[in-house]
Amino acid sequence: MSTLLPPLALRVQNLSITYPDANAGLHALGPVSFEIPTRQFVCVLGPSGSGKSTLLRALAGLLPPNAGQVNFLSPTNPRIGFVFQQSNLMPWRTVLENILLPLELEGMPRDLARQKAAELVLLVGLESFENSLPRDLSGGMAQRVALARALVHDPDILLLDEPFGSLDALTRERMWAELSRIWQARQKTVLMVTHSISEALFLADRVLVFSARPGRMRLDLPIPLPRPREDEMRYTPAFGKLARQLKDAIEEDR
């Protein structure tokens, strides 16, 4: 392996997940194997029920793997930043208090935690809403708070499970630009599940396409489009070709 390559953030080997509660055990995922170098932005695409969310939940330690191995760069207790499809904010906490939750759980002194959270508030552009309650936020703002919360404790990996799936189309596209900017500012490794080919092409360095259940990897495609990626990029032949490749891979088993 070349020394020029960045170190691996994540290595997944023969990971397989079966849900025990379904009658005969629902084989949701795998076996899948892949590696993600640090600071890479990887999107996972696939039809519904291809185990994409299952993969994220397993990586976050919410599901026990039935077989296979997951290794993070930091061997013990990797820090996870998870953004769900819904913002999942605590309605009794203000924006700032929601963002500093991960730091509070780590036992960081209150003042320092507030200070760090305030930096994140700036990063996601919510400076005048620090003390607002979630009920006063729009969907896009709530999702920015969720993103800030996922970043505040400087996680080893950012796991995004269709984070913009519940937003309207215009807000969603604005959030792509925001996320690109934040990803570049914080230099994070990202694994993001999405349904949208455009979303993947706007954001990712690399796209993994999963098959229908049980999810297996069908395509591992690098996205060499230049950054920053603008709206006009949509109409370039390179974009069209990649989109076509992804679509074909997703629809292969129909």
Add this chain to the structure above:
Amino acid sequence: MDITQKWIPFSAPRLRARAVLMPFFGVLLFLLGWQALAQWGGLPAFILPSPAQVGARFVRALAEGSLARHTGITLGEVLLGLVSGVSAGTILGYLAAKHKALEEFLAPALAASQAIPIVALAPLLVIWFGAGIFSKILVGGLIVFFPVLVNTMTGLRAVPRPLTELMRSLRASPWQILWHLEIPAALPVFLSGLKMGATLSVIGAVVGELVGANGGLGFLINLGRGQFDTALVFVATFTLAGMALLLYGAVHLLEKTLLAWQEKA
């Protein structure tokens, strides 16, 4: 902006003034009707004393010190019943929410508690534990126990699963999940159970006293009835109502403070 102008008559300060004035008028009308009935209804004072007579009896009972003493006894029973019922209900509710087996074990008792009024147990408890305050605390405690238990359980079950997953992805300990998530998330439902319990505990203590006691407002009601001192019955009843209102108000205030984050209705 014509539309906003049309809405001005319904502005907040006027609504608030109305919310204060209307109950006041309600009480005033009630008192006037009562006074009229007592005065011109041809009823003797031991059937229906007038508000003025009840007021005079209140002042006398207050001056004798007997009202304060009996109120103190009942209030003590109510508070001890409330504390014991709420603690037991909360702890068992928490455990039942966590362990399905315990919930199944408790299910018959919960169903029975919905079907029969707990106060029906008061005579038994007085037979077993005597006429002192202990049997009253038990009645009050039991009557509070069930709604608090059920609401604690319901509240904890309603904790959004995605939030639990968020906490777990952040490697939160069970204690952290309890403190930062389960308690605040279950609080609204828990507090409405407590509100119910606060008024029920007064009922429990008084029913216990009516069955057999040597002190307390329920005892005072029995005493007044036996001596045809109906004004005293009224005095004790109103004091009880006041006590229940104060308790309800205290929980309401607690609710307003702790649940300030909730959407206003």
